[in-house]
Amino acid sequence: MKLRLVIAYDGTAFQGFQSQSHGRTVQDTLEVVFGRIVGQRVIIHGSGRTDAGVHAIGQTVHFELTQEQVSRLRRLEEPGRWLAALNAWLPPTLRVLRVMRASKNFHARFSASGKIYRYDLWHAAVLPPHLHQRAWHLYGKLDHELIRQLCALIEGAHDFRGFCANSGSLPAETVRTLHRVRLRVKGPSLTITLEGDGFLYRMVRMLVGAMVRVAQGKESMESFKRRLADGKPWPTPAMAPAEGLYLVKAVYGKKRP
């Protein structure tokens, strides 16, 4: 039986999504709790990794149980029962929001047709204490209109190798399509939402970091356009910090998220 879960986590409580030897990751935490419930090791597959400090509002993961495990766990046959069982064991910084039965062919990573990310900025002299580690605090010159223009500029299909942190070994294909990139401003709060068919390693943080440098007047619009066209990163790549980034959701089933 395959189950699909939508989970959310506070990125500051974990050393990223993917399993590591020290065990303080989202995947490790989930696998320990699953192991306790199932009585055997269960492998969790996520829609993708998130860096340490990056938050998730709607990450998708899946896992598979053998027929033998299912028959031993009859009380959990109903997917909804998993919700209470998992949340009872998981820390409050990691929550299961939904549990659904998935088809045999479903894979959290390979079935995803796209993802939505959000990046939160706070543009004012003081960052309120409740936004500590939840937004990128910026003060001083920041041209919102330039950010808006850059959002429009990066929409569509581009080779984003200039905004990828894998300096050594780039993936074979570095063209990605951003279906929709929007800036929402509400007082000192700026939110950039990016919907795309896929994202390179640290691509959102590299893009937002570069957009902010242009908005601060530290790089020109032309220089940003060149970087997007020729794929050569700036000498100072200026990646936006992890704490402002939220994985909003992984999209399945539709061509466009």
Add this chain to the structure above:
Amino acid sequence: MKLRLVIAYDGTAFQGFQSQSHGRTVQDTLEVVFGRIVGQRVIIHGSGRTDAGVHAIGQTVHFELTQEQVSRLRRLEEPGRWLAALNAWLPPTLRVLRVMRASKNFHARFSASGKIYRYDLWHAAVLPPHLHQRAWHLYGKLDHELIRQLCALIEGAHDFRGFCANSGSLPAETVRTLHRVRLRVKGPSLTITLEGDGFLYRMVRMLVGAMVRVAQGKESMESFKRRLADGKPWPTPAMAPAEGLYLVKAVYGKKRP
């Protein structure tokens, strides 16, 4: 010279507002930083205490500098300069939002004509990780309409001794006027805002705890009305947890906040 500050803090990072021997309170943290800047002990006065875990969006404090201290700190003569100096030394969970010069007679506590509190509830099966320690998580029966009726009921002047945690020594006067009490519902999020001329010890948490018990069907509306009329607390006082409570602001200068 007297200065008046508006500060905000994440209540989970402190053992309450008021100074204690262990020093992990808001007042102690402020006094240490002031002491470092001024070079001498400075006493901070707050508009009132908040319990451990209670948040503040807009707490007001004041302090006074001697003429000798002022002349030594000429670079800080401009109140605005204090903002940067203080925030540079304070932890990110405690921020100074505004600094103003105050009149000789101003006192953060005694000049306040009222206060505004907010209590956040989350009514759903799962509490999102980003609301952990920032809202009271409730699940199951909860009649919103009853909460709305209770909000209207407690508006006005009442003797709130039945909703005060000082069981031993009540203050001389236990009548308080709530100018405005409102419930705002937005999906699973419920926010109760209370504006009043003053609040007894833990009065908001006692009121919200009692309102929730009625909304859950564990106490009757009649029983709540009796408690408000005769001042006798229930055998199970059921105080709402600190984590959902926010001091929104202390009000000065106007008769009504």
